[in-house]
Amino acid sequence: xxxxxxxxxxxxxxxxxxxxxxxxxxxxxxxxxxxxxxxxxxxxxxxxxxxxxxxxxxxxxxxxxxxxxxxxxxxxxxxxxxxxxxxxxxxxxxxxxxxxxxxxxxxxxxxxxxxxxxxxxxxxxxxxxxxxxxxxxxxxxx
Numbered sequence: 283x284x285x286x287x288x289x290x291x292x293x294x295x296x297x298x299x300x301x302x303x304x305x306x307x308x309x310x311x312x313x314x315x316x317x318x319x320x321x322x323x324x325x326x327x328x329x330x331x332x333x334x335x336x337x338x339x340x341x342x343x344x345x346x347x348x349x350x351x352x353x354x355x356x357x358x359x360x361x362x363x364x365x366x367x368x369x370x371x372x373x374x375x376x377x378x379x380x381x382x383x384x385x386x387x388x389x390x391x392x393x394x395x396x397x398x399x400x401x402x403x404x405x406x407x408x409x410x411x412x413x414x415x416x417x418x419x420x421x422x423x424x
Contacts, residue, residue, distance in 0.1 A: 288379040292326050301353070306339065307346040312383065316394040319354045319386045323347050329380045331369040347382050360386035364397060 291298040292308055301321060302309035312320040323346050325339050335343075351363055366383040368375040385395050405411065 286328070286377055286379040288322075288324050288377055288381065289328055292324075302346060302350050304342075304346070306342045309346055309350045309384075316383075317360075317386050317388060319358050319360070319384075321350055321354065321384045323350055323382045323384065325380055330378045331375065331380055332367065333369065335380060343380075343382070347384065351384055354384060354386050358386055358388075360388055362387040364395060366397075 285293070285295075287296065290296045291300075291310060298313075299311040300308060301311060302323075306326055307323065308326055309321055309323045312322055323343060325335075325343050327339065329335055329339065347365060351365070354360065354363065364383070364385040364387060366385060367381070387393055387395065406414070
């Protein structure tokens with residue numbers, strides 16, 4: 283099976299600017315950053331997406347996301363920070379190894395990230411929302 287680019291970074295087959303590492307997690311600067319400090323946080327174990335993530339690894343990855351986010355804040359004092367995680371090609375996942383983008387936000391001059399929240403539908407009636415809520419909850423019980 284072919285290694286992903288992230289597995290090659292983990293195995294030190296290709297270079298990366300690694301900013302954090304422990305036994306389970308690696309964080310490195312994005313090779314094509316959207317802003318100063320744009321960093322990726324990944325589990326070292328190959329996990330394709332969030333649907334395959336176990337609770338224990340998830341907790342370790344999120345602890346690293348928090349730690350590196352605070353380091354980015356302290357290092358660069360951005361106006362904000364986006365944490366982005368995509369699953370599947372339709373959702374813009376291009377490397378099929380779970381990863382979290384930490385994107386410090388500055389201003390238009392230094393910010394290549396364009397994120398727009400534009401709802402495409404009405405929220406629905408109370409009954410429709412209740413039915414959706416029940417359906418989601420039923421899947422949590424499985």
